[in-house]
Amino acid sequence: MIEVKGITKTFGDFKAVNELSFSAQQGEVIGMLGENGAGKTTTLRMIATVLKPTKGEILVGGKNVVHNPEAVRKQIGILFGGETGLYDRLTARENIAYFGKLYGLDNALIKQRTESLANRFDMTRYLDKRVGGFSKGMKQKTAIARSLVHDPSVVLFDEPTSGLDITSANVIRQLIGEFKEEGRTVIFSSHIMSEVERLCDRVVIIHRGTLQYNGTLETLYQQNQTKDLDRIFMEMVGAGR
Structure with a gap:
């Protein structure tokens, strides 16, 4: 591989x-x-x-x-240490969707995978909140979801x-x-x-x-x-x- x-x-x-x-x-x-x-x-x-x-x-x-x-x-999915690569003014969902678009995914697939990842990482309660107010753990989970959206x-x-x-x-x-x-x-x-x-x-x-x-x-x-x-x-x- x-x-x-x-x-x-x-x-x-x-x-x-x-x-x-x-x-x-x-x-x-x-x-x-x-x-x-x-x-x-x-x-x-x-x-x-x-x-x-x-x-x-x-x-x-x-x-x-x-x-x-x-x-x-x-x-490849990438997570480099403290460099989450997230945009503070966007919500977790919007961050994930943005990277999904960069990988060429359509809206329906992005929505499906975002919901699945949010459930997997217990992110649903803050999925539609802006990343700027997140704890480090919440940001890390969002960054991981972003790195996996393209499977x-x-x-x-x-x-x-x-x-x-x-x-x-x-x-x-x-x-x-x-x-x-x-x-x-x-x-x-x-x-x-x-x-x-x-x-x-x-x-x-x-x-x-x-x-x-x-x-x-x-x-x-x-x-x-x-x-x-x-x-x-x-x-x-x-x-x-």
């Missing part, structure tokens, strides 16, 4: 990502780990067609993100539970599990090791833009002779291997 082949991204003299390769199959949940500035967000933005790789190739559903970005975007097969989350209360964070974690059951491919970055252990089929660990590990947690535990993921992570990024 997603193939990342030797991608490099430079900003001037700074190399944010360095010859990174990994893949994600249909229905697979990949956890992306790395310290701040490791290149996680840059990598997700390249997959999402927001940034172009300086070198290398990314395929989503067999389509190249540089040569066929419009087709790739139709397959994407791939979902990219950049630290989706960052700054959320326990209830809202658990909604996100449950959602990722549901995505897996629905056969969607999910890549999400996180600093919370417990949610990575709970949700992921495989992990990709990046340090200073370079791949440190790509595989299952069980293999990672066996290689390091411990199931303490925090310890393994700190040894990897601390030692700079």
Whole structure:
């Protein structure tokens, strides 16, 4: 479903990502780990067609993100951390509808999917209220609904539970599990090791833009002779291997 082949991204003299390769199959949940500035967000933005790789190739559903970005975007739902991408003066419904229009959906389908998503995320009580007065959790749910209105097969989350209360964070974690059951491919970055252990089929660990590990947690535990993921992570990024 997603193939990342030797991608490099430079900003001037700074190399944010360095010859990174990994893949994600249909229905697979990949956890992306790395310290701040490791290149996680840059990598997700390249997959999402927001940034172009300086070198290398990314395929989503067999389509190249540089040569066929419009087709790739139709397959992807995106949520980048605190960047909800919502318009405060619009209601939740209007925000969702606006993005539905950007994806080329007709009004009837937008209405149907908006109602379905609102029910799924318990948003009906504030669906027709302006986003500007929402709590962070309410905005996060609206942003997720907006990212799913076109029914994407791939979902990219950049630290989706960052700054959320326990209830809202658990909604996100449950959602990722549901995505897996629905056969969607999910890549999400996180600093919370417990949610990575709970949700992921495989992990990709990046340090200073370079791949440190790509595989299952069980293999990672066996290689390091411990199931303490925090310890393994700190040894990897601390030692700079």
